[in-house]
Amino acid sequence: MRSIASDDLTTRARIRDAAIVLFGRDGFAATSVRAVATAAGVSPALVLHHFGSKDELRAACDEFIVDAVMGHNDELGIVADSAATMQKWLADVDQFRPQLDYLARMLTDDGPGADRLFDLLVESTTQMIRGQVAAGIMRETPDLEVTALYLTTYGIVPVILGRQIGRRMGADGMTVDVIRRSTLPILDLYTHGLYTDDRFLVAAREALDRTSGPSSGKGDNDPHQDPDPPAAPAS
Amino acid sequence: MRSIASDDLTTRARIRDAAIVLFGRDGFAATSVRAVATAAGVSPALVLHHFGSKDELRAACDEFIVDAVMGHNDELGIVADSAATMQKWLADVDQFRPQLDYLARMLTDDGPGADRLFDLLVESTTQMIRGQVAAGIMRETPDLEVTALYLTTYGIVPVILGRQIGRRMGADGMTVDVIRRSTLPILDLYTHGLYTDDRFLVAAREALDRTSGPSSGKGDNDPHQDPDPPAAPAS
DNA sequence: GTCTATATAATGATAGAC
DNA sequence: GTCTATCATTATATAGAC
Numbered sequence: 001m002r003s004i005a006s007d008d009l010t011t012r013a014r015i016r017d018a019a020i021v022l023f024g025r026d027g028f029a030a031t032s033v034r035a036v037a038t039a040a041g042v043s044p045a046l047v048l049h050h051f052g053s054k055d056e057l058r059a060a061c062d063e064f065i066v067d068a069v070m071g072h073n074d075e076l077g078i079v080a081d082s083a084a085t086m087q088k089w090l091a092d093v094d095q096f097r098p099q100l101d102y103l104a105r106m107l108t109d110d111g112p113g114a115d116r117l118f119d120l121l122v123e124s125t126t127q128m129i130r131g132q133v134a135a136g137i138m139r140e141t142p143d144l145e146v147t148a149l150y151l152t153t154y155g156i157v158p159v160i161l162g163r164q165i166g167r168r169m170g171a172d173g174m175t176v177d178v179i180r181r182s183t184l185p186i187l188d189l190y191t192h193g194l195y196t197d198d199r200f201l202v203a204a205r206e207a208l209d210r211t212s213g214p215s216s217g218k219g220d221n222d223p224h225q226d227p228d229p230p231a232a233p234a235s
Numbered sequence: 236m237r238s239i240a241s242d243d244l245t246t247r248a249r250i251r252d253a254a255i256v257l258f259g260r261d262g263f264a265a266t267s268v269r270a271v272a273t274a275a276g277v278s279p280a281l282v283l284h285h286f287g288s289k290d291e292l293r294a295a296c297d298e299f300i301v302d303a304v305m306g307h308n309d310e311l312g313i314v315a316d317s318a319a320t321m322q323k324w325l326a327d328v329d330q331f332r333p334q335l336d337y338l339a340r341m342l343t344d345d346g347p348g349a350d351r352l353f354d355l356l357v358e359s360t361t362q363m364i365r366g367q368v369a370a371g372i373m374r375e376t377p378d379l380e381v382t383a384l385y386l387t388t389y390g391i392v393p394v395i396l397g398r399q400i401g402r403r404m405g406a407d408g409m410t411v412d413v414i415r416r417s418t419l420p421i422l423d424l425y426t427h428g429l430y431t432d433d434r435f436l437v438a439a440r441e442a443l444d445r446t447s448g449p450s451s452g453k454g455d456n457d458p459h460q461d462p463d464p465p466a467a468p469a470s
Numbered sequence: 471g472t473c474t475a476t477a478t479a480a481t482g483a484t485a486g487a488c
Numbered sequence: 489g490t491c492t493a494t495c496a497t498t499a500t501a502t503a504g505a506c
Contacts, residue, residue, distance in 0.1 A: 027264060027344065029262060104343070107399065108343040108395060109262065110398060115402065118396075118403075119403075137432075137434075138429055138430055138431065139427060139428075139429060139430070141420060141424075141429075142423050143416070143419065143420045145403075146416060147423075147424065149403050149404075150392070150400075150420065150424070153396050153399075153400065154389055154392065157385070157388045157389065157392065160395060161342065161343075161353075161395075163345060164342065164349075164350070164353045164388075165384060165385075167350065168353075168354075168357060168380075169381070169384075180446075181378070181381060182381060184377050184378065184436070184439060184443065185376060185378045185381040185385065186385060187435055187436045187439050188377050188382075188436060189376075189382065189428065190424075190428055190429040190430060190435075191428050191429070191430050191433050191435065191436045192374060192428050192433075193424065193425055193426050193428040194373055194376075194425040194426070195372060195373055196373065196374055197372075198427075199372075200422055201419070201422045201423060205419065208415065208418065208419065
């Protein structure tokens with residue numbers, strides 16, 4: 001992915017890269033074909049000449065980013081797995097901000113390619129966990145599929161909420177310093193957990209067993225927080 | 236918050252609720268004033284008569300949702316804290332989907348009120364952690380501010396990525412069943428952590444100590460994943 | 471491939487009647 | 489408060505010259 005901000009590119013590629021920047025920064029609906037054309041230094045008509053329509057332009061951007069996340073379009077012909085690519089991008093946020101912003105938009109705006117991208121990330125995380133568990137580095141989890149799913153989303157969080165995270169740390173978005181300060185607390189959570197004992201886990205297990213019979217559907221008859229972990233921060 | 240989908244409301248409130256639904260579902264830029272008007276059963280002109288402009292309409296929606304998250308606009312005059320409200324909404328996803336969708340849009344589209352909302356959630360989570368630690372239920376964390384920050388984002392994840400999470404579990408978005416199946420794996424993570432020992436934590440501590448002198452800024456001289464936790468799913 | 475010019479539709483917003 | 493009618497602007501998209 002040497003493309004963005006480079007000049008030795010086909011016009012088509014320059015338009016696509018400009019679109020990725022603008023779609024990622026402002027969102028798809030808020031970005032006009034004219035704005036993309038201006039950013040790419042061409043006429044609006046040429047944008048549509050190359051891509052047919054605004055929607056097809058978006059589809060092309062989606063596909064390009066998904067390919068990039070899979071490790072294609074790379075300097076070398078290296079094919080990495082998607083989670084690794086995301087780690088690499090996050091390790092160099094300044095250089096890969098357009099890609100990261102676009103990733104976030106893909107996932108929150110549910111464009112075409114969003115599902116495929118998310119599946120790739122989950123799959124990659126699943127394989128990672130499998131490997132770590134086999135190596136004795138990670139514990140067995142009660143539900144690999146779900147654990148991998150949420151672990152994936154937690155890994156995506158800095159991409160999607162980077163502005164807020166940075167702001168809370170007095171920085172301008174996801175800077176290197178923000179990432180540095182985030183490392184230990186997150187690793188601490190993943191190493192020691194949060195709770196001093198397993199009372200909530202046990203309580204939740206029992207509560208789930210109790211309601212597992214007459215479940216499925218909605219209309220729960222206990223709207224108040226009875227069996228829930230009192231103020232658990234998740235789910 | 237008895238408003239949405241109710242009829243005994245002022246026209247202004249009906250318009251605002253319709254806007255919340257549409258902005259939350261389709262996004263702000265992709266929702267036209269006309270669409271809001273139609274959904275509310277009024278003319279486009281009336282929408283602007285009541286709110287002045289589309290932007291001011293959005294601001295009104297933002298404010299209303301922030302108030303709701305703080306526990307105002309409630310059936311009773313109860314003032315809850317924001318994290319608790321979010322838990323309550325998630326416990327009854329079907330009823331509160333518009334609010335949850337709007338929350339997600341606020342945070343990902345960075346509308347007015349987004350920062351205030353996020354600050355409220357973080358503050359609420361911080362207080363929760365403080366209480367749990369004081370009660371001996373939660374461990375001390377290495378950096379309360381950062382831990383609370385990420386814990387907040389992890390709690391928001393089901394709101395923002397609910398469609399993907401549901402889809403991966405064969406459901407249509409964040410249903411009650413999805414939440415039920417999510418409980419144990421997440422609680423397990425928060426109880427036992429993920430790793431079998433603290434090798435990554437120790438390694439990260441050392442790596443951070445090593446680079447803490449010539450840090451601050453970008454231009455890291457080690458682009459490859461040397462000191463990083465090999466395939467850690469976060470940060 | 472790239473442009474200018476333009477068709478056509480939709481948008482946010484206003485004016486003024488009731 | 490609520491509407492109809494309309495304006496000015498902007499949007500996506502097309503036609504056709506070069």
